[in-house]
Amino acid sequence: MEELKRTEIGSIGEFGLIDKIAAGAMIQHQTTLKGIGDDAAVIGTTAGKVMLVSTDMLLEGIHFDLSYMPLVHLGYKAVTVNVSDIAAMNGIPKQITVSLGLSNRMSVEAVEAIYEGIYAAAKDYKLDVIGGDTTASRAGLMISMTIIGEASEDQVVYRSGAKNSDILCVTGDVGSAYMGLQILEREKEVFKVDPNMQPQLDKYAAIVGRQLRPMARMDVIYELMDLNMVPTAMIDISDGLASEIFHLCKQSQLGACIYEDKLPISEQTFETAAEFSMDPNTAALNGGEDYELLFTIRQEDFEKIEHHHDITTIGYMHPPESGKVMVTTNKTTVALTAQGWIHF
Amino acid sequence: MEELKRTEIGSIGEFGLIDKIAAGAMIQHQTTLKGIGDDAAVIGTTAGKVMLVSTDMLLEGIHFDLSYMPLVHLGYKAVTVNVSDIAAMNGIPKQITVSLGLSNRMSVEAVEAIYEGIYAAAKDYKLDVIGGDTTASRAGLMISMTIIGEASEDQVVYRSGAKNSDILCVTGDVGSAYMGLQILEREKEVFKVDPNMQPQLDKYAAIVGRQLRPMARMDVIYELMDLNMVPTAMIDISDGLASEIFHLCKQSQLGACIYEDKLPISEQTFETAAEFSMDPNTAALNGGEDYELLFTIRQEDFEKIEHHHDITTIGYMHPPESGKVMVTTNKTTVALTAQGWIHF
Numbered sequence: 001m002e003e004l005k006r007t008e009i010g011s012i013g014e015f016g017l018i019d020k021i022a023a024g025a026m027i028q029h030q031t032t033l034k035g036i037g038d039d040a041a042v043i044g045t046t047a048g049k050v051m052l053v054s055t056d057m058l059l060e061g062i063h064f065d066l067s068y069m070p071l072v073h074l075g076y077k078a079v080t081v082n083v084s085d086i087a088a089m090n091g092i093p094k095q096i097t098v099s100l101g102l103s104n105r106m107s108v109e110a111v112e113a114i115y116e117g118i119y120a121a122a123k124d125y126k127l128d129v130i131g132g133d134t135t136a137s138r139a140g141l142m143i144s145m146t147i148i149g150e151a152s153e154d155q156v157v158y159r160s161g162a163k164n165s166d167i168l169c170v171t172g173d174v175g176s177a178y179m180g181l182q183i184l185e186r187e188k189e190v191f192k193v194d195p196n197m198q199p200q201l202d203k204y205a206a207i208v209g210r211q212l213r214p215m216a217r218m219d220v221i222y223e224l225m226d227l228n229m230v231p232t233a234m235i236d237i238s239d240g241l242a243s244e245i246f247h248l249c250k251q252s253q254l255g256a257c258i259y260e261d262k263l264p265i266s267e268q269t270f271e272t273a274a275e276f277s278m279d280p281n282t283a284a285l286n287g288g289e290d291y292e293l294l295f296t297i298r299q300e301d302f303e304k305i306e307h308h309h310d311i312t313t314i315g316y317m318h319p320p321e322s323g324k325v326m327v328t329t330n331k332t333t334v335a336l337t338a339q340g341w342i343h344f
Numbered sequence: 345m346e347e348l349k350r351t352e353i354g355s356i357g358e359f360g361l362i363d364k365i366a367a368g369a370m371i372q373h374q375t376t377l378k379g380i381g382d383d384a385a386v387i388g389t390t391a392g393k394v395m396l397v398s399t400d401m402l403l404e405g406i407h408f409d410l411s412y413m414p415l416v417h418l419g420y421k422a423v424t425v426n427v428s429d430i431a432a433m434n435g436i437p438k439q440i441t442v443s444l445g446l447s448n449r450m451s452v453e454a455v456e457a458i459y460e461g462i463y464a465a466a467k468d469y470k471l472d473v474i475g476g477d478t479t480a481s482r483a484g485l486m487i488s489m490t491i492i493g494e495a496s497e498d499q500v501v502y503r504s505g506a507k508n509s510d511i512l513c514v515t516g517d518v519g520s521a522y523m524g525l526q527i528l529e530r531e532k533e534v535f536k537v538d539p540n541m542q543p544q545l546d547k548y549a550a551i552v553g554r555q556l557r558p559m560a561r562m563d564v565i566y567e568l569m570d571l572n573m574v575p576t577a578m579i580d581i582s583d584g585l586a587s588e589i590f591h592l593c594k595q596s597q598l599g600a601c602i603y604e605d606k607l608p609i610s611e612q613t614f615e616t617a618a619e620f621s622m623d624p625n626t627a628a629l630n631g632g633e634d635y636e637l638l639f640t641i642r643q644e645d646f647e648k649i650e651h652h653h654d655i656t657t658i659g660y661m662h663p664p665e666s667g668k669v670m671v672t673t674n675k676t677t678v679a680l681t682a683q684g685w686i687h688f
Contacts (some may be wrong), residue, residue, distance in 0.1 A: 033394060037595070038503050039432035039580060040493065045389035050377060053489055054384035055475060057443040060480040088383035099401040099488050131399060138405040139483020144443050146399055146490035149384065159382050236383060245625035251381070 007108040009136075017134055024119050025114075025129045029094055031150075032128040041130035043148065050156060052149035054085035056111065060140030066134050068184045071110055073212045075117025078143045081238070083125050083216035084291045086149035088236040090157040090221060095130045096122065099144040101137030114143075125218060155230050157295070162233035162252035166296035166316045169231075169305065171217045171269060173264040175280060178287020179272045180204065180211030206268045214291045220310065227304050231295035243286040243338040244294045245324060248317075252296075255322045258315030258336070261329050285336070351452035353480075361455060361478055368463050369473045373438050374471040375494075377389060387439060387492065392548035394500060396493035398429035398676035404484030412543075415454055417556045419461025422487045427469045427560035427584070428635045430493035432580040434501040440466065440476045443488040445481030456498060457656045458487075469493045469562060499574050501639070506577035506596035510640035513575075513649065515564045517608040518585050519624060522631020523616040524548065524555030550612045558635045564654065565637075571648050586629040587682040588638045592661075596640075599666045601657030602680070607674050627679070 009017055022036045033041040034103040045051070058064060058078050066074075079096065098118060102111065111134075122129055127147070187199040201208050216236075224231065233252055235244045241263075249256050263284045273280035296317055297305065305311045315326075324336040353361055366380040378386040389395070402408060402422050409416075430437040442462060446455065447606055455478075466473050471491070531543040534658065545552050560580075568575065579588045585607075593600050607628045617624035640661055641649065649655045659670075668680040 026606075033497075034500075034502070039429040039578075040396040040491075040499055042433070042495075043395040045391075045393060045395060047389075047391060049389060051387040051389060051395060052384040052440070053387060053441060053474060053490075053492065055441040055443055055477055055488075057445060057477045057479055057486075057488055059481055059486075061447055061480060062480055074387070084618060085383040089386070091384070095397070097397060097399040097490055099399055101401060101403055101486065130397060133399055133488075135401055136406055137403055137483070139481070142401075142403075142445065142481075142486060144399075144401055144477075144488035146397075146441055147384075148395075148397065153377075153388070156378075156386055158378065206409045224359070234383075275641075303494060 001013060005109055009102065009106065009108055009111070012094050012108060014134060015198060016110065020108070020112070021115055021134070024115055025121070026123070027128050028126055029128050030129055035128060035130040038075065041095065046150065048152060049150050052086050052089050052091040052151055053146065054082060054253060055083050055144070055146040056085070057142065057144040059142045059252055063258055066141065067188055069212060071113035072117040075114040076121040076213055078145055079118055079121035079125065080145035080214055080216045082145045083218065084236040084238065086147055086217050087216050087221050088234050089149065089151060090155055090230065091149035091151035093125050093127050093147055093149045095128045095148040095303045096200045097146045098132035100132070100134050101142035102134065103137050103140055106141065117232070126341060130170060140175050157234040158247055158251070159233055160251040161233050161298040162248055162254055162317050164254060164317055164319060166232050166298060166317045167313050168256060168258060168317065169295050169297060170241065170264055170292055170314050171313050172290070172292045172310055173222045173266045173269065174237060174290045174292055175283035175287045176207045176210040176266055176269045177214060177289040178283045179211070179269045180207035182276055183208055183272065184211060204268065204272060206266065211289065214289065216291055217293050229301050229304055230298065231297055234293060234295035237292045237294055238288060240286040240288045240338070241294065242336050245336060246338040248294065249294065249320070249324055252315045252317065253320055255320045255324055256315060257322070257325050257327065259327045259333070262312060262314040264312040345413055345560055349453055353446065353450065356452060358478060361452065364452070364456065365459055365478070368459055370463070370466070371472050372470055372620045376439055376474055379472060379474040381480040382535040383440065385441070388427050390494065392496060394497045396430050396495055397434050397489070397490065398426060399488065400425050400429070401486065401488040403486050410485065412532055413556060414621060415457035415462040419458040420465040420557055422489055422561045423462055423465035423469065423471065424558050424635060426489045426491035427471070427562065428582065430491055431560050431562050431565050432637060433493065433495060434499055434574065434578060435493035435495035437469050437491055437493045438493040439472045441490045442473060442476035444478050445480050445486035446478065447484055450485065453472050456478055469560065479564070483512050501575050501578040502593055503577055503579050504595040504597070506592055506598055506640040508598060508661055508663060510576050510642060510661045511646055511657050512600060512602060512661065513639050513641060514585065514608055514636055514656050514658050515561045516634070516636045516654055517610045517613065518581060518634045518636055519556040519627035519631045520610055521558060521633040522627045523613045524551035524553070527552055527616065528555060530539045548612065548616060550610065551616060555633065558633065561637050565578045573641065573645050573648055573649040575641055578639035581629050581634045581636045581638055584630040584631060584632045584682070585638065586680050589680065592638065592640065593664070593668055596661065597664055598661045599664045599668055600659060600661050601666070601669050601671065603671050604673040606656060606658040608656040
């Protein structure tokens with residue numbers, strides 16, 4: 001492996017580091033009147049539009065493990081996590097701020113690698129990096145981002161808007177990021193025992209990719225706009241499908257019924273779950289970090305998405321007293337349980 | 345001392361904690377269409393106004409020391425640091441997001457204490473807490489906030505707007521927060537040697553207060569608006585007066601001349617510096633965390649603030665080739681040096 005150059009942050013100082021970072025920022029939106037470089041960024045507003053604001057914090061040892069998460073991917077993924085929240089409101093991401101806490105293990109090159117990922121994501125999602133904060137950290141790496149998006153006021157989609165008999169839809173497939181994580185954890189253990197072992201990841205490329213470099217589903221948001229469709233409620237799947245169904249039900253004051261045999265699970269997720277003697281439906285329902293979208297639509301909109309290759313209808317909303325249930329493959333109705341992710 | 349109740353965060357869970365926090369949030373602005381509780385907050389926009397966005401991250405062991413920083417004050421101060429950035433753009437703060445990384449030392453009561461300070465500040469500064477993220481941290485406490493403010497597009501004040509011969513003004517006094525920190529550090533050492541010693545802080549109440557619970561100078565921003573005055577350039581003093589003068593000069597492509605005998609230094613700061621055998625001007629020029637405002641005004645605006653009890657004119661801007669200089673008390677002209685705060 002090529003020896004990477006290592007420049008200590010102390011040798012260029014905080015302002016030197018900020019200058020390096022700022023040099024890579026590219027402004028793509030006319031509404032970004034002032035980006036990095038003053039006490040605050042300045043954003044112009046558009047009549048009839050509202051601003052969406054969301055924030056996420058990622059901490060080393062809690063949300064990511066640098067032993068298998070490349071820094072470029074980490075930067076990209078941190079942006080994705082934030083973009084996904086704007087997508088879930090039916091909005092378009094516009095600007096983002098980036099705050100980094102850096103341990104003294106981190107070199108200037110490491111920070112540049114994180115920013116390489118951040119800027120790549122900013123380009124892909126058409127986002128302007130407008131500011132942030134860079135500070136030393138006594139603990140590990142921490143990344144805190146705040147994203148700003150835009151939406152037409154009458155097209156913002158809340159978690160609370162689902163109506164009785166609306167259809168529940170999921171984009172892409174679920175459980176993949178979770179199974180990818182299991183592979184990465186297993187290879188890490190193998191590596192600990194024998195550091196000469198090369199990780200065998202090719203066979204699992206798709207699910208490992210879903211863990212390391214997920215994409216926010218802005219593509220679906222744009223498609224729904226093209227179809228003139230506004231979901232009645234929406235949420236992104238970060239904590240696991242079941243947990244997100246619970247959120248939609250709670251805020252829309254409804255129950256839900258889903259079908260086990262409708263859960264969108266990829267072949268690789270299915271096979272990997274088998275390899276781990278795990279029920280793939282458990283990964284699909286309770287695995288986190290898919291960053292797919294869960295949304296409800298009116299029955300009359302069904303035909304618009306019926307043949308969409310990447311949207312699956314998994315069930316429907318019903319009265320709250322009917323509960324949150326799943327019809328299993330053998331036609332039994334069981335209560336859904338939301339395990340979610342417990343960090344504490 | 346009364347024994348405080350201690351509830352483990354694990355016993356109420358992440359969602360339980362979020363519910364507790366959200367219960368204290370109060371919405372004061374009509375433009376806050378949706379606060380805590382969805383994937384993103386929704387903010388309405390106002391014609392002719394721009395949005396200001398700034399973010400700051402505070403880390404235990406780097407930016408604060410919990411051995412003398414009460415959690416309520418810490419929450420308040422974190423908001424102040426952010427409000428100060430909006431003030432420095434001549435804007436009005438409106439919304440804020442709050443992300444907390446919590447070590448397992450932190451109880452539910454500790455988190456509530458931080459939020460007590462945050463909500464008190466939100467009330468004083470008329471800010472809506474619209475969202476955030478709460479996560480476990482393997483290291484110490486971390487606080488990351490992003491503030492959103494509003495300003496008329498033609499009244500935003502940048503660091504870059506100063507013109508030759510503009511007058512340099514400072515609000516309040518400088519160096520106090522730094523001297524307050526010296527007192528707190530000294531009492532901490534005394535306490536280490538003899539834990540039965542009670543800290544003697546009464547005599548230093550004002551400067552210790554400036555360190556523990558500074559106020560952002562929104563009062564001055566409102567007064568300048570009442571006076572129909574828009575500064576030509578402005579920055580808040582977080583890293584030390586000299587360092588901020590350097591920023592204004594760099595971005596406005598000018599030099600500056602200040603007078604040592606004009607530096608606004610409080611009597612308590614002066615006396616405490618003497619006690620530490622320290623030059624009070626060094627504290628004034630290089631001590632950080634004052635959160636006062638440094639701004640430039642046109643000569644013709646001088647009479648509007650000439651008799652203001654809390655604004656001091658300390659010098660003027662001149663051509664870049666004249667440098668960044670200070671005329672000392674004994675009439676010698678010396679080069680200003682910006683030490684600032686180096687965290688790395």
